[in-house]
Amino acid sequence: MADKTFTTKGFSSAALHAHNNLHPNSAHTTPIYASSTFVFDTAQQGMERFSGQQEGYVYSRWGNPTFADAERVIEALETYEVKDDNGQPLQVKAILHASGQAAMTTLFMSNLSAGDKMLSHYSLYGGTHELVTKVLKECGIEAIISDMRNADEVEALLKQDPAIKLVHIETPANPTIQCIDIAAISAIAKKYNCIVSVDNTFATPYLQRPFALGADFVFHSTTKFLNGHGTAIGGVLLGKDLDFMKTKATKWHRLIGGSSNPFDAFLLLQGLKTLEIRMDRHCANAKQVAQYLQQHPSVAHVNYNGLPTHPGFAITQKQMSQPGAMVSFELEGGLDAGIKFINKLQMCIRAVSLGSVDTLISHPASMTHYGVGAQERLQYGITDGLIRMSVGIESVEDIIADLEQALEG
Template identity: 60%
Template sequence: MNTEPLPRFEDVYSAAIHGVSDEGSLHSHAIPIYATSTFVFDSAEQGMNRFAGSEPGYIYSRFANPTTAAAERLIASLEAFGLNDAHSSPLQLKALLHASGQGALSTLCFSLLNNGDQVLTNTALYGGTHEFFAYLLPKSGIQTHFTDLSDLHAVDQALKQHPAIKLIHIETPTNPLMGCTDIEAICKLAATYGIKVSIDNTFATPYLQQPFAFGVDFVYHSTTKFLNGHGTAIGGVLLGKDLDFMNTTATKTFKLLGANSNAFDAFLLINGIKTLPLRMQRHSANAQQVAAWLDEHPAVAKVNYNGLSTHPDHALSARQMRAPGAVLSFELKGGLEAGKHFINRLRMCTRAVSLGTVDTLISHPASMSHAIMKPEERLKAGITDGLIRMSVGIEAVEDILADLKQALSDGSR
């Protein structure tokens, strides 16, 4: 196993490309796909030592695999890029690569929380996250309180009223209204109560936002989205700065849940990350132009994009993100029928859920990604029947705008 440390890069572009190297003796230029379920021991003693944890090495791919380990190190290096710990040393993070973002969320909650503990989180969340907190966690005796995390007074009151809260979970920007939460303010408040803070950094990626700089304890991503960037594999990752917790309790939970990723998906993820900085710059630049264009269109009632000066979280977004990102949503004046008309008329933009791929993806949250929520819960979260979500791709922005223009014409108003 190669133990020579990698250089401390001056630029994130270099870190994304050269952040990991092959551990094998053949020094493959690309990280190989280690397609094996198990690994061979040189001796009985070596096998015993590896199971005991006294000797490094691989045992079984549900526990760890060289390809998935490389992806974990690469993502950890990007989330920690340029950051220092409390002792002014380079920040060290532990990452666990999962088969999905939901798997990463499961490991976080089931390793950190116990029967009787509670969670505080956003009212507006990704539909799967909302259902996980509202439906699955209560089966384990863990209750969730939903509130507006941008209201620090409401957060403080919730923490006072519910001393069993052990975790504040942030999604910023939120899906699909692009609301932003003040990460640093939440972390400072949580610290006074001795509460952990986790954040879903999927929309922003470590290129646009580094939550550990603001004091969070855990970060997780659906790597399916921007980190992969090409829609070729499902995945998720959980990262933590408490290395002892991550290497013991979190790792044990991860192994027992069986939510691990696989070598092929990790290989695709590593290759996608190599272009992450370039893609996020282009995504953000295109989204800014698309949002401004939609904001002036007579068929559009409202545009939700934190890159617009009219967005209520514009200043906060600019303070904690390098750029506003690729995702926006907009509400059509004609409601559900206008939304169906618009989506059916698209010629280039892709009709699909998910987000973060190089092509532009457009979906209808109320009937797709958030359909599992009750209608009253959707409306409370601001998800109306006329809301359209758009993950702006890296195509020529002129072509994106041309498709939107023709799709919004003829009866969409």
């Protein structure tokens, strides 16, 4: 048997080898364990697995070997070069879910109870905004929405309201690419015994590691950049309180029923293998696209945190290794011009979602943020004419050429 003491040092090596798991029949890649249930050797073994006294699988809603390998890889990437308070490699636990919304539900429902409040900011993904302002409200949990770019405002809110138990950050945010200082907000939250969760979907652990900046939980819609190919829905919740993750968070996850499935977990594992090289190309292309759009006479405004004109530029330089692949912009002609532009696209894809290898373009006001009231959208900078672009890994000259022809006239 090969020596397993070798320790990898590179990010891509972790993405390829972090699961370090031997499977039956010497499989090179993690198999798809398409089994709803698992066999016990004895009645005693079954009882011990159900009680948690023995490691092992019981039922795929509770866990599955394909899920476990994906979880191990994401754990390794989110903690890459991150140390705990004692200077040791940080240990976290990940729980794979059927969707980002399922993972977000586990996050909120396992940490909040009726009478509690949570604090977040505007320009959240539309599904998150509706979850916290509508669903949590029905559960007796109030969401306070503030401008979390203002640290003094955050501290004033936490100081005056001890019912706030959780601070949730999405950075860069969807679709305005608004950026929040994770380290600054985490430090304030700790003063008031609040936990901090970070949606790291746009950035990925290759560009930003919230655990190193003070976060308690990290969330991803794995559907996006982690999968990277638009082939599977998924979500993941990671936490550094291992006992909490193995008990209450796991219990809520199982009871809510938001478990992943083996095929989607397998596809996620394939995508994770190329995360680093994909993100480098995504980011390089996005920078050139944003610079092109910024100088185009038909474009009124560009949101891209890699441009010095973006309000989040300094924060991006501080907490991200690269700005990312998401761009949003508004045309001079507003909504009518935006519709005309989208309809004229020939290579870029008209579709919601993001993080796929191909360039995806959508209209947030009528699509991803359809469920957010018009007044709120406008307050948050999500205007009727705003276009969101997930820049893919195509040859950048082709992306720009398609934009150019669609912007003509």
